[in-house]
Amino acid sequence: MCPLENINSLDNKIDSDILFPYSGGFISANYYLFKYIPKTPLSRYVLKEAVKGTSIYKFGSGGLKIMIVSGVHGNEIPPQIASLMLMEKLFNMDLYATIYIIPFTAPKSTMQNIRWFNNNDLNRSSAIHGTLTNTILKKADELKIDSLADFHSTSINSNPGKEGIFCSLKPLDKSYEIGEYISKKLDSELMFFDMAGSAFKGALEDESNLSGIPAVTCEVLSPHGYAEKETYLRSLKQMEAFISYFNEIK
Numbered sequence: 001m002c003p004l005e006n007i008n009s010l011d012n013k014i015d016s017d018i019l020f021p022y023s024g025g026f027i028s029a030n031y032y033l034f035k036y037i038p039k040t041p042l043s044r045y046v047l048k049e050a051v052k053g054t055s056i057y058k059f060g061s062g063g064l065k066i067m068i069v070s071g072v073h074g075n076e077i078p079p080q081i082a083s084l085m086l087m088e089k090l091f092n093m094d095l096y097a098t099i100y101i102i103p104f105t106a107p108k109s110t111m112q113n114i115r116w117f118n119n120n121d122l123n124r125s126s127a128i129h130g131t132l133t134n135t136i137l138k139k140a141d142e143l144k145i146d147s148l149a150d151f152h153s154t155s156i157n158s159n160p161g162k163e164g165i166f167c168s169l170k171p172l173d174k175s176y177e178i179g180e181y182i183s184k185k186l187d188s189e190l191m192f193f194d195m196a197g198s199a200f201k202g203a204l205e206d207e208s209n210l211s212g213i214p215a216v217t218c219e220v221l222s223p224h225g226y227a228e229k230e231t232y233l234r235s236l237k238q239m240e241a242f243i244s245y246f247n248e249i250k
Contacts (some may be wrong), residue, residue, distance in 0.1 A: 014045065014091070019139055020054035020132050025111030027104060032113075032227045033077050042091055046084060046136070050107035054132060056139065057087060057103070058238040060095030066248050067100040067140055067148040068239055072122045072133060072204060073107025077227035078220050079151035082235035097246060101144065106132060113225045123150075124200070126207040133204050140213055144238045147178060148215040149242045150204045151235055153222040163234070164189035166205060166217035174214035175205075182218065182241045186234075218242070 027047045028034045037043050049055040068086070070079035083103035090099060097117040104110050106117040115121070116131060126133040140148055154160055165188050167179025176192055183190035193199050196209035208215035222231040 015058040016049060017056050018053045019056050020135050021119065023106045023108050023132055024051045024053045025107035025109070026051060027107055027110055029111045030113050032225070033110065036081045036227055036229070036232060038088050040088060042088055043084050046087065046103060052134060054102065054107065057101045059090040059099045059101070061098055063097040064146045065098045065100070065143060066243065066246060067145045068242070069105060069136060069148065069204065070119055070151040071103065071105040071110055072150060073115045073152060073196060073231050074117065075108050075113050075225040076153040077225065078153045078232040079235040080104055080110060081152065081227055081232040082239055085232070085236050085250060086239050099243065100145070103137065105136070115224070123204060124202040126204045127202050135205065137207055137211060140208065141211060143218065145213050147174070148208045148213050150215065150217045151238060152217060152219045153231065153235065154219045155224045156221065158224070160191060160219060163239050164191045164219050165218070165220045166191050168193045168206070168209055170195045172209050172214045175209050175216060178214060178242070178245050179216045180213050181245045182216065182238060185241045186237055193217045216242070
């Protein structure tokens with residue numbers, strides 16, 4: 001990333017938009033997230049925008065369009081750190097693709113270090129009109145996204161309680177192909193279902209597949225509300241593996 005004197009100089013250098021203005025929060029209040037994120041002008045800019053609501057960032061232009069989402073559960077810290085690290089890498093990189101990143105789905109929940117947003121599980125409500133994740137799903141459709149990946153972390157005593165890649169065989173076999181690629185590349189367990197939505201109702205990945213956008217969910221193992229270097233770097237590798245499936249970085 002080019003050195004920048006202040007975050008205001010990024011206003012004309014980064015393509016961003018507020019998707020959902022009712023979810024804003026002060027990310028810096030989350031100790032474990034703020035401890036590990038890059039302390040750069042770009043990160044400070046993203047944190048400033050998070051106060052306004054759910055932000056989406058665009059990198060590159062042309063080619064396939066892919067979307068990376070993290071923070072659907074606010075207390076799943078590693079992928080949110082990884083998203084900011086990925087944004088730092090992509091900022092001045094030549095890309096064949098257009099990559100959209102939503103680093104903090106619900107900044108308010110991340111600030112509070114809690115799973116739910118306004119007492120709702122966002123990964124069970126993507127099919128409900130007007131919800132935050134349904135807004136993301138509609139944005140992906142509007143942008144004509146070619147593939148979406150949703151990044152999470154899971155505690156050892158929760159579901160699935162282990163690192164793995166979720167995908168489905170139907171209605172889009174591309175979901176399985178992407179999941180299998182990431183699984184083999186990183187030696188993560190492949191967890192697939194015959195039909196999207198058959199096990200989890202309203203998950204962003206499932207609703208994306210059902211709406212015609214191939215999608216996967218990537219999980220790393222980490223206690224809820226906590227992160228360590230090895231966990232957020234593992235999540236970053238999952239994101240990079242997702243991108244590399246499309247071979248879209250020059």
